[in-house]
Amino acid sequence: MLIDKIKTLASEIHEDVVAKRRHLHANPELSFHEYETSKYVKEQLSALNIPFTEIANTGVLGIIKGELPSDKVIALRADMDALPILEANDVSYKSTNPGVMHACGHDVHTSSLLGTAAILNKLKSEFGGTIKLMFQPAEEVLPGGASLMIKEGALENPKPEAVLGQHVMPLIEAGKVGIRAGKYMASSDELYITIKGKGGHGAQPHENIDPVLIMAHTLTALQQIVSRNADPRIPSVLSFGKVIADGATNVIPNEVIIHGTFRTLDEEWRRSAHIKMKKMAESIAEGMGGSCDFKIVNGYPFLVNEEKLTAQVRQNLINYLGEENVIDLDIWMAAEDFAYYSQVSNASFYRLGTGNKERGITSSVHTPTFDIDESSLKISTGLMAYSAIKQLGF
Ligand SMILES: [Zn+2]
Numbered sequence: 001m002l003i004d005k006i007k008t009l010a011s012e013i014h015e016d017v018v019a020k021r022r023h024l025h026a027n028p029e030l031s032f033h034e035y036e037t038s039k040y041v042k043e044q045l046s047a048l049n050i051p052f053t054e055i056a057n058t059g060v061l062g063i064i065k066g067e068l069p070s071d072k073v074i075a076l077r078a079d080m081d082a083l084p085i086l087e088a089n090d091v092s093y094k095s096t097n098p099g100v101m102h103a104c105g106h107d108v109h110t111s112s113l114l115g116t117a118a119i120l121n122k123l124k125s126e127f128g129g130t131i132k133l134m135f136q137p138a139e140e141v142l143p144g145g146a147s148l149m150i151k152e153g154a155l156e157n158p159k160p161e162a163v164l165g166q167h168v169m170p171l172i173e174a175g176k177v178g179i180r181a182g183k184y185m186a187s188s189d190e191l192y193i194t195i196k197g198k199g200g201h202g203a204q205p206h207e208n209i210d211p212v213l214i215m216a217h218t219l220t221a222l223q224q225i226v227s228r229n230a231d232p233r234i235p236s237v238l239s240f241g242k243v244i245a246d247g248a249t250n251v252i253p254n255e256v257i258i259h260g261t262f263r264t265l266d267e268e269w270r271r272s273a274h275i276k277m278k279k280m281a282e283s284i285a286e287g288m289g290g291s292c293d294f295k296i297v298n299g300y301p302f303l304v305n306e307e308k309l310t311a312q313v314r315q316n317l318i319n320y321l322g323e324e325n326v327i328d329l330d331i332w333m334a335a336e337d338f339a340y341y342s343q344v345s346n347a348s349f350y351r352l353g354t355g356n357k358e359r360g361i362t363s364s365v366h367t368p369t370f371d372i373d374e375s376s377l378k379i380s381t382g383l384m385a386y387s388a389i390k391q392l393g394f
């Protein structure tokens with residue numbers, strides 16, 4: 001049986017995949033600077049005799065062709081970048097690049113896809129069609145490596161029928177995976193607001209235009225966009241995490257700066273919310289005698305797991321792990337640049353359980369103590385290989 005062959009191969013390479021993951025973890029690189037990581041991926045593909053091309057600066061696109069007749073194509077994606085975080089774990093594979101850490105598990109995704117490649121390479125006689133291995137740069141920063149991969153043709157010649165991706169999730173115990181069909185992750189836009197007034201002595205408010213009070217009204221009023229304008233059936237989040245009013249007890253400042261994030265799951269509403277927020281903030285500032293400069297930096301679009309494909313992938317996960325180990329996920333309001341693939345192709349993105357409460361492996365991604373239960377690497381490699389072959393129709 002194919003599934004048993006894959007499981008055996010995944011066990012055989014497990015130690016090697018752990019070593020690869022530890023190597024990548026110890027040598028993290030920031031987004032768009034994955035030079036050594038890219039070199040490492042190319043070396044590993046060369047060792048497997050898998051042809052590849054370079055793409056999107058540090059990206060790598062490997063190709064595996066099955067030996068049976070088929071012209072179907074599928075793409076598998078891993079991201080390679082790390083985060084500007086000082087690692088706090090005391091482990092043998094701790095980051096040797098201080099201040100940079102694989103705190104989002106992209107070392108896991110990259111080593112797993114190398115493992116998947118090794119498995120698929122050994123099973124070429126069992127399937128037909130083309131598998132594209134997409135090692136992309138810069139998931140963590142705008143404009144997102146995925147958008148460059150697409151721009152530079154990763155999804156053309158040949159065009160894949162589906163793109164599959166996986167991401168670590170410490171909330172799910174190792175041994176399990178999670179998936180959701182349909183809309184899954186949010187679009188995310190950055191908001192940069194500067195409210196301008198006229199500063200002066202705190203004892204003479206009538207001589208000044210107080211941007212602090214304008215800010216207070218603006219923050220409160222903007223929440224009406226979510227509570228009164230958003231369709232209650234479409235999730236929306238508006239959060240402001242930075243407000244700078246650099247006056248004093250007796251000094252009214254000239255301006256106040258507000259930074260925030262707007263997230264949702266509908267492109268039309270996203271566009272209309274941008275216009276509404278801007279208009280509201282500008283009108284309030286104007287009504288109070290000041291002015292407002294409202295900049296929006298568009299982030300990733302929302303991520304949608306194509307229904308039919310995801311139903312098939314879900315079944316693949318169940319075949320491989322058993323129904324009890326496949327969790328149905330809720331909507332997750334974080335953003336992920338895999339969303340770009342999902343906007344232009346059938347795509348499905350599932351979560352790899354990497355937590356282990358008993359062993360204290362519970363820290364969330366993007367924290368200095370994030371780590372994984374490495375037993376999950378046995379699943380990540382084989383499961384992706386199995387899903388790829390199944391989606392090719394074998
Ligand atoms: Zn991340």
Ligand SMILES: [Zn+2]
Nearest residue numbers: 104106139167
């Ligand atoms: Zn990530």
